[in-house]
Amino acid sequence: MNIFKTISYKSDSDTINSSYGNMYTLFHYNFIENVIMQNLASCESVLDVGSGYGHWIEFYKEIYSSDVDFIDISKRVQINLRMRYDINGHCGSIHKFNKGKYEVINAIGVLHHIMNDNNLIKAIDNLKSMSDTIIVGTAFDLQRNDKHRRFRPLEFWEKHLGVCEIFRPRPNNCKSHLNVLIYKS
Numbered sequence: 001m002n003i004f005k006t007i008s009y010k011s012d013s014d015t016i017n018s019s020y021g022n023m024y025t026l027f028h029y030n031f032i033e034n035v036i037m038q039n040l041a042s043c044e045s046v047l048d049v050g051s052g053y054g055h056w057i058e059f060y061k062e063i064y065s066s067d068v069d070f071i072d073i074s075k076r077v078q079i080n081l082r083m084r085y086d087i088n089g090h091c092g093s094i095h096k097f098n099k100g101k102y103e104v105i106n107a108i109g110v111l112h113h114i115m116n117d118n119n120l121i122k123a124i125d126n127l128k129s130m131s132d133t134i135i136v137g138t139a140f141d142l143q144r145n146d147k148h149r150r151f152r153p154l155e156f157w158e159k160h161l162g163v164c165e166i167f168r169p170r171p172n173n174c175k176s177h178l179n180v181l182i183y184k185s
Helices: 021-039 055-064 075-085 117-130 154-160
Strands: 045-049 067-072 104-108 133-138 164-167 179-184
Touching: 021 055, 021 164, 021 179, 045 055, 055 067, 055 075, 055 104, 067 075, 104 117, 117 154, 154 164
Parallel strands: 045 067, 045 104, 104 133
Antiparallel strands: 133 179, 164 179
């Protein structure tokens, strides 16, 4: 089932990489949305980690009619999303956050921005304490070096997150290095 559901009110291509353009952005979001829809039959409560412009909030509210909560490190993002969606939201670090249980935690394209490995491990442990299903979008196919120092290898994710289903977009000439990991305890 390939449902094209990407909401196009705001182009996020500049937050992924402005040289990729809108077609890449549409592919990127469509791929992730389809992975989620094919692997989640229902979803009543979601914590969106690192919400940015609110794409994933909109997705879960529209597709699953979910009760969505969010956390972001930006106070400005928190204010904007609270006004736009009339939902709760929190400003802070995910490795220190714990506001209860969620059916799903969505962390697409955000956890690899935690540079300190110990803080990332704390964040992962914290997420696992709040939900049995965690969706992570991250790159692990790239060699970790100065340019890609925030990316951890798959072995890191398997050790600290646990055994996950892995979904990789790989059509010809795809510039995406994002992989989707779905952890279910």
